[in-house]
Amino acid sequence: MQNRATPEIYGLMAEFRTPEALVAATHAAKHAGYSRMDAFTPFPIEEVIEEIAPGDTGVPRLVLIAGVIGALSGFALQYWGNIIDYPLNIGGRPLDITNWPSMIPITFEMGILLAAFTAAISMVVLNGLPQPYHPAFNVPRFERASQDAFFLCIEATDPLFDRSQTSQFLRTLGPLQVTEVAN
Amino acid sequence: MATTTFPQTRVPQLNRMQLLGIGAAVVGLALLALGFVTNTLQFAKSYIFGFYFTMAFPLGCLGFLMIQHLTGGAWGVTVRRMLEAGALALPIFFILSLPVILAAYNTFGFDHPIYHWADPNIVTPGAPEFDPIVAHKVPWMSAPWFAGRMLIYFLLWSTIAILLRRWSLGQDRGDDPVAAATRMRRLSGIGVALFVLTVTFFAFDVGMSLDAHWYSTIYGAHYMGNSGLTALAFLIIALTQLRRTATFEEHVPVKPIHDLGKLMFAFTILWTYLSFGQYVIIWSGDVAEFTPWYLRRIEGGWLFFVIALIFVTFFVPFFLLLGRKPKRNLNYLAGVATLILAMRFVDMMWIILPEFHPTVAEISWLDFAAPLGLLGIFLAIWAWNMQRAALLPLNDPQMEGLQAAGGHH
Numbered sequence: 001m002q003n004r005a006t007p008e009i010y011g012l013m014a015e016f017r018t019p020e021a022l023v024a025a026t027h028a029a030k031h032a033g034y035s036r037m038d039a040f041t042p043f044p045i046e047e048v049i050e051e052i053a054p055g056d057t058g059v060p061r062l063v064l065i066a067g068v069i070g071a072l073s074g075f076a077l078q079y080w081g082n083i084i085d086y087p088l089n090i091g092g093r094p095l096d097i098t099n100w101p102s103m104i105p106i107t108f109e110m111g112i113l114l115a116a117f118t119a120a121i122s123m124v125v126l127n128g129l130p131q132p133y134h135p136a137f138n139v140p141r142f143e144r145a146s147q148d149a150f151f152l153c154i155e156a157t158d159p160l161f162d163r164s165q166t167s168q169f170l171r172t173l174g175p176l177q178v179t180e181v182a183n
Numbered sequence: 184m185a186t187t188t189f190p191q192t193r194v195p196q197l198n199r200m201q202l203l204g205i206g207a208a209v210v211g212l213a214l215l216a217l218g219f220v221t222n223t224l225q226f227a228k229s230y231i232f233g234f235y236f237t238m239a240f241p242l243g244c245l246g247f248l249m250i251q252h253l254t255g256g257a258w259g260v261t262v263r264r265m266l267e268a269g270a271l272a273l274p275i276f277f278i279l280s281l282p283v284i285l286a287a288y289n290t291f292g293f294d295h296p297i298y299h300w301a302d303p304n305i306v307t308p309g310a311p312e313f314d315p316i317v318a319h320k321v322p323w324m325s326a327p328w329f330a331g332r333m334l335i336y337f338l339l340w341s342t343i344a345i346l347l348r349r350w351s352l353g354q355d356r357g358d359d360p361v362a363a364a365t366r367m368r369r370l371s372g373i374g375v376a377l378f379v380l381t382v383t384f385f386a387f388d389v390g391m392s393l394d395a396h397w398y399s400t401i402y403g404a405h406y407m408g409n410s411g412l413t414a415l416a417f418l419i420i421a422l423t424q425l426r427r428t429a430t431f432e433e434h435v436p437v438k439p440i441h442d443l444g445k446l447m448f449a450f451t452i453l454w455t456y457l458s459f460g461q462y463v464i465i466w467s468g469d470v471a472e473f474t475p476w477y478l479r480r481i482e483g484g485w486l487f488f489v490i491a492l493i494f495v496t497f498f499v500p501f502f503l504l505l506g507r508k509p510k511r512n513l514n515y516l517a518g519v520a521t522l523i524l525a526m527r528f529v530d531m532m533w534i535i536l537p538e539f540h541p542t543v544a545e546i547s548w549l550d551f552a553a554p555l556g557l558l559g560i561f562l563a564i565w566a567w568n569m570q571r572a573a574l575l576p577l578n579d580p581q582m583e584g585l586q587a588a589g590g591h592h
Binding site: 104 | 462
């Protein structure tokens with residue numbers, strides 16, 4: 001973004017026939033120094049994910065924080081309810097902190113509940129979903145990405161991106177076609 | 184799909200592990216022999232403990248061997264040969280169960296047999312220490328039927344282990360790999376169901392019946408969780424020795440190692456769930472029939488074991504294995520696995536030994552000699568079997584999944 005105000009195009013999209021070709025192209029692009037790219041495939045390909053995945057999605061940290069908060073609040077809720085606010089003698093169990101074993105199941109469940117909700121919701125939100133429009137849809141044949149075609153997109157925001165040179169580079173990787181992606 | 188024959192492998196690391204196992208077995212068995220002569224009662228008690236602890240290794244291997252045939256996956260095909268080699272120790276461990284069976288028969292003539300249900304003073308009506316609750320269990324808990332059950336367990340486990348190994352080696356020799364995979368999957372399906380039943384009763388017989396009054400329906404599941412965790416930790420440590428072999432360098436990417444790390448994480452939580460589940464139910468009920476088992480395990484210094492178990496068996500590995508990156512580093516995983524394996528020993532001490540030693544000060548040196556000797560035997564058998572086949576089942580259809588996971592550079 002630093003050397004152009006608004007990129008005229010979203011990026012350059014290369015289509016490959018096989019997953020092996022896409023893996024090789026991803027390796028080559030990474031090797032050439034490109035960092036802002038994305039791949040579109042009908043099924044997950046571990047090696048491609050390794051190359052293009054953002055290092056830190058932030059989701060694991062959020063899940064940990066939510067899990068700890070959930071567990072602590074679950075314990076506090078029971079402690080306040082059963083020990084402080086409305087102590088009831090249930091089967092002669094102690095009415096102080098030594099009653100902690102009976103509070104562990106709920107503590108555990110609350111930790112899991114908040115962690116799981118946070119994982120699902122933060123995944124959706126941080127992925128920018130829901131997203132009714134994406135420039136990738138402008139690429140011809142892009143619907144094949146969910147059937148039998150393998151796409152690699154180098155985005156215009158990449159520091160190394162150059163409309164003609166990047167296009168040249170992608171053509172050396174043996175794609176079926178290279179398309180400019182309209183913004 | 185090639186139909187070549189794979190030569191057995193010469194891996195110096197495996198040879199070293201075999202020698203290490205033989206060394207440990209010789210030292211452990213020599214000490215056990217010394218204990219047998221000097222203190223036969225303590226020998227028998229320690230042997231039962233060592234046997235119960237060590238059986239988790241071959242049983243965990245057999246369980247995971249069947250599970251990976253059923254689920255498939257890159258991790259399963261990576262460790263299949265290691266699981267087969269471990270499960271093949273089961274026929275030998277049948278022979279090694281002999282001292283436990285002799286203890287059930289009270290062959291050594293102790294005044295108070297180790298298994299109370301084998302004590303005529305307790306189970307004979309009108310006897311001085313007659314206990315109707317224990318006597319009630321005698322139709323099931325009798326020495327001949329105890330020995331008969333052992334025979335059934337080990338026959339079943341050994342048959343499954345040997346068949347799965349034979350069919351898997353058949354793939355190497357060029358048998359139809361898909362037909363063999365189908366056969367192994369079918370046997371594993373039946374096998375897993377029988378495994379759960381037999382291991383549950385095995386744990387009831389050898390471990391739980393040491394206190395003939397007490398029972399817990401989750402005891403067998405706890406032993407299976409323990410076996411799974413034990414086997415996983417062992418596999419990960421053993422993998423460090425095989426990772427740099429040409430076969431593994433060529434075929435095994437990081438994904439199956441990550442998967443094994445995830446499984447070890449899951450089994451750490453499973454162990455905690457089963458252990459705490461049993462405790463919290465008995466604690467909540469607070470019934471005199473069930474609480475003495477726990478009281479014996481917090482008095483006499485055993486409380487320190489509880490604290491160590493809560494923190495070093497759950498919290499420490501939980502946080503060490505929580506992240507994604509550490510689980511993809513085999514050496515780091517092996518460090519955690521060593522800690523987990525050490526704590527498996529501590530856990531089994533806490534489960535079994537309070538029946539023999541009311542205070543921790545009474546723990547005998549034989550309680551260390553027996554596991555050392557038996558574990559040495561297991562390691563030697565494992566390494567010996569590992570050297571008699573290719574390190575990976577290269578003709579198995581599942582190998583394609585391993586390639587797709589990023590192998591074959």
